[in-house]
Amino acid sequence: xxxxxxxxxxxxxxxxxxxxxxxxxxxxxxxxxxxxxxxxxxxxxxxxxxxxxxxxxxxxxxxxxxxxxxxxxxxxxxxxxxxxxxxxxxxxxxxx
Numbered sequence: 068x069x070x071x072x073x074x075x076x077x078x079x080x081x082x083x084x085x086x087x088x089x090x091x092x093x094x095x096x097x098x099x100x101x102x103x104x105x106x107x108x109x110x111x112x113x114x115x116x117x118x119x120x121x122x123x124x125x126x127x128x129x130x131x132x133x134x135x136x137x138x139x140x141x142x143x144x145x146x147x148x149x150x151x152x153x154x155x156x157x158x159x160x161x162x163x
Contacts (some may be wrong), residue, residue: 069101070135070142071101071141072100072141074143074144077160078145078146078147081146081147089124089129092122092124093124096120097142100144104142105118106118106120107121107133108120114154114158117132117133118132118134119133128149129147129148130147130149131144132146132153132157
């Protein structure tokens with residue numbers, strides 16, 4: 068059974084600014100994560116409980132941060148972006 072995705076406002080803002088091919092690839096990656104939530108690597112420390120799935124598109128590596136809530140079978144999509152400052156910005160977003 069698939070998990071249901073819930074997106075954050077940060078993710079929606081970022082997604083709107085992306086080019087169409089990258090948006091399509093991102094939608095495919097969100098579907099893949101919903102089909103298998105253990106796809107990404109589990110982070111520790113300040114980002115405990117957050118998983119990050121890496122994927123390539125248009126010659127660039129992108130990271131997709133999400134969390135899984137098992138009782139409701141929901142995947143919370145937090146952010147997407149390139150590697151530069153990704154974890155720093157994600158930590159600031161989650162700790163506000």
